[in-house]
Amino acid sequence: MRFLALGVLVVSVVSAISTGRIPQGAHIIPVDDQASLSRIGAHRQKYPDRRTVTIRASKNDKDDVAADFLWGIQQANHGGRLLLQKGKTYVIGKKLNLSFLDNIEVQLEGELKFTDDIEYWQANNFYYAFQDSITFWVWGGKDIKIFGHGTLNGNGQAWYNGFAGQEILDPDNTYYRPILFLTDNATRVSVEGITQLNSPCWTNFFVRTNDVSFDNVFINAYSTNASALPKNTDGFDSLNVNGLRVTNTRVDIGDDCFSPKPNTSNIFVQNLWCNNTHGVSMGSIGQYSGVQDIIEHAYIENVTLLNGQNGARLKAWAGQDVGYGRINNITYRNIHIENTDKPVVLDQCYFNVNATECAAYPSAVNVTNIVFDNIYGTSSGKNGKEVVDLTCSPNAVCSGIHLSRINITSPAGSPPVIICDGIQGDIGVNCTSST
Ligand SMILES: *[C@@H]1O[C@H](CO)[C@@H](O)[C@H](O)[C@H]1NC(C)=O
Ligand SMILES: *[C@@H]1O[C@H](CO)[C@@H](O)[C@H](O)[C@H]1NC(C)=O
Ligand SMILES: *[C@@H]1O[C@H](CO)[C@@H](O)[C@H](O)[C@H]1NC(C)=O
Ligand SMILES: *[C@@H]1O[C@H](CO)[C@@H](O)[C@H](O)[C@H]1NC(C)=O
Ligand SMILES: *[C@@H]1O[C@H](CO)[C@@H](O)[C@H](O)[C@H]1NC(C)=O
Ligand SMILES: *[C@@H]1O[C@H](CO)[C@@H](O)[C@H](O)[C@H]1NC(C)=O
Ligand SMILES: *[C@@H]1O[C@H](CO)[C@@H](O)[C@H](O)[C@H]1NC(C)=O
Ligand SMILES: *[C@@H]1O[C@H](CO)[C@@H](O)[C@H](O)[C@H]1NC(C)=O
Ligand SMILES: *[C@@H]1O[C@H](CO)[C@@H](O)[C@H](O)[C@H]1NC(C)=O
Ligand SMILES: *[C@@H]1O[C@H](CO)[C@@H](O)[C@H](O)[C@H]1NC(C)=O
Numbered sequence: 001m002r003f004l005a006l007g008v009l010v011v012s013v014v015s016a017i018s019t020g021r022i023p024q025g026a027h028i029i030p031v032d033d034q035a036s037l038s039r040i041g042a043h044r045q046k047y048p049d050r051r052t053v054t055i056r057a058s059k060n061d062k063d064d065v066a067a068d069f070l071w072g073i074q075q076a077n078h079g080g081r082l083l084l085q086k087g088k089t090y091v092i093g094k095k096l097n098l099s100f101l102d103n104i105e106v107q108l109e110g111e112l113k114f115t116d117d118i119e120y121w122q123a124n125n126f127y128y129a130f131q132d133s134i135t136f137w138v139w140g141g142k143d144i145k146i147f148g149h150g151t152l153n154g155n156g157q158a159w160y161n162g163f164a165g166q167e168i169l170d171p172d173n174t175y176y177r178p179i180l181f182l183t184d185n186a187t188r189v190s191v192e193g194i195t196q197l198n199s200p201c202w203t204n205f206f207v208r209t210n211d212v213s214f215d216n217v218f219i220n221a222y223s224t225n226a227s228a229l230p231k232n233t234d235g236f237d238s239l240n241v242n243g244l245r246v247t248n249t250r251v252d253i254g255d256d257c258f259s260p261k262p263n264t265s266n267i268f269v270q271n272l273w274c275n276n277t278h279g280v281s282m283g284s285i286g287q288y289s290g291v292q293d294i295i296e297h298a299y300i301e302n303v304t305l306l307n308g309q310n311g312a313r314l315k316a317w318a319g320q321d322v323g324y325g326r327i328n329n330i331t332y333r334n335i336h337i338e339n340t341d342k343p344v345v346l347d348q349c350y351f352n353v354n355a356t357e358c359a360a361y362p363s364a365v366n367v368t369n370i371v372f373d374n375i376y377g378t379s380s381g382k383n384g385k386e387v388v389d390l391t392c393s394p395n396a397v398c399s400g401i402h403l404s405r406i407n408i409t410s411p412a413g414s415p416p417v418i419i420c421d422g423i424q425g426d427i428g429v430n431c432t433s434s435t
């Protein structure tokens with residue numbers, strides 16, 4: 001019976017689209033109907049009025065409006081706007097290929113929430129070989145703007161419960177979890193004002209994308225189950241991206257706050273706040289055998305990092321059958337770090353490669369032209385007096401590394417220790433070898 005009902009629904013939506021009829025509860029408001037636009041909350045000072053589409057909201061957590069949403073996106077494409085209204089919840093229970101976008105706005109004032117039907121999503125998703133990533137939906141095309149005060153909700157609790165005790169980088173892991181927002185083959189994407197809540201896995205992943213910017217976004221992942229905390233809920237990840245900008249954003253999640261990955265260039269971060277994270281990292285890169293990865297031209301300014309594993313980090317893979325590449329021209333400036341295990345760290349023995357293995361198969365990722373300027377605060381003391389650890393791989397070039405105005409203290413005692421190994425030239429501060 002349920003299958004029959006579903007079939008009828010799909011057929012009716014499809015025929016509505018093909019005959020140009022409007023699905024139940026949906027509306028299209030012309031750009032010159034200012035009174036209606038104001039009434040529904042689509043009139044916003046910063047964003048000139050557009051032809052605006054609304055769709056019906058969900059009646060409950062299982063009332064999937066994916067087909068209505070797709071219809072709304074199609075109607076709003078080419079110069080219009082899809083409005084998801086304040087106080088309403090829109091449940092998405094089917095995967096969506098949104099690769100056809102061209103000049104669209106999505107005004108998110110309500111809540112867009114994914115179902116937590118783990119069985120469905122693990123069988124129906126978009127898969128990327130890079131770290132076996134999957135996603136609910138793919139956004140592609142050009143001139144895509146998402147803004148508003150609403151929430152994109154990954155409904156992650158069931159995923160956190162289900163994944164407890166497992167590791168994403170375990171080669172045997174097959175329990176894949178969806179990424180909350182993913183762009184692929186996209187140009188000029190901007191996201192402003194919204195909250196991204198409880199992603200099952202990474203929160204944002206940009207693939208083959210140019211010019212993506214986030215402003216004034218709040219990213220949060222939390223669990224109500226103490227034995228199943230959110231894992232790998234990274235704020236920002238990227239692959240083959242040119243132009244990545246994050247400003248005025250807050251991130252409180254259990255993994256990397258901001259961590260561009262292979263082939264990301266022209267990165268700008270300003271006024272970022274990270275709580276409980278694994279820090280602002282360049283990488284990891286150099287993971288895949290024979291593959292060259294590059295991260296370069298990044299300017300990271302005014303970041304606050306609280307209660308984390310790492311603060312400012314560079315990370316590259318070592319071990320058998322890994323890749324090579326470079327992390328080049330990176331500036332970290334005005335970085336406030338508190339209660340963090342490793343405030344400043346270069347890890348070229350990623351991921352968890354032990355010292356013996358790392359010495360036998362060192363990283364081949366060069367680390368060049370890196371500035372750490374005005375980095376201050378405290379470590380957690382978990383690594384004793386050590387507050388900076390820059391240990392370069394013997395199999396790569398480490399040069400042009402400059403530290404200035406470093407004032408990080410450790411509760412484990414003073415003076416704080418700065419480790420430097422394998423770096424060519426003076427790094428600007430007194431440092432000691434780890435051996
Ligand atoms: C998404 O749809 C486009 C056509 O609009 C198609 O070319 C593309 O292969 C689809 N992507 C995926 C991942 O299925
Ligand atoms: C990328 O998107 C453009 C349109 O924006 C399209 O012409 C092209 O085929 C897409 N490329 C791939 C690999 O999907
Ligand atoms: C919390 O997570 C654990 C580990 O997956 C699970 O066994 C337990 O049932 C969860 N508790 C609740 C209340 O869901
Ligand atoms: C630095 O960022 C914080 C947000 O984390 C912001 O409140 C503050 O105004 C910024 N400082 C400057 C000088 O812009
Ligand atoms: C930061 O995280 C800690 C837990 O580590 C929490 O107690 C605190 O409230 C968070 N700070 C803010 C401002 O949310
Ligand atoms: C990075 O770009 C290079 C080309 O410069 C390409 O060969 C490599 O596959 C890319 N890395 C990844 C992980 O896609
Ligand atoms: C280094 O990166 C910055 C952007 O942060 C860029 O403006 C500058 O031109 C780059 N320098 C070199 C030598 O490429
Ligand atoms: C790393 O440095 C070596 C020595 O300068 C150079 O030959 C190699 O091309 C560099 N690798 C990359 C990916 O830039
Ligand atoms: C280091 O890692 C290698 C490869 O995983 C393993 O074979 C070896 O036993 C480990 N050595 C130590 C001292 O843990
Ligand atoms: C370093 O930070 C401490 C604690 O914030 C402060 O008292 C001290 O003046 C700073 N030292 C320098 C040289 O800035």
Ligand SMILES: *[C@@H]1O[C@H](CO)[C@@H](O)[C@H](O)[C@H]1NC(C)=O
Pocket residue numbers: 428429430
């Ligand atoms: C490094 O230590 C030496 C000896 O303690 C001292 O003379 C010098 O000023 C220190 N240099 C810097 C950059 O702190």
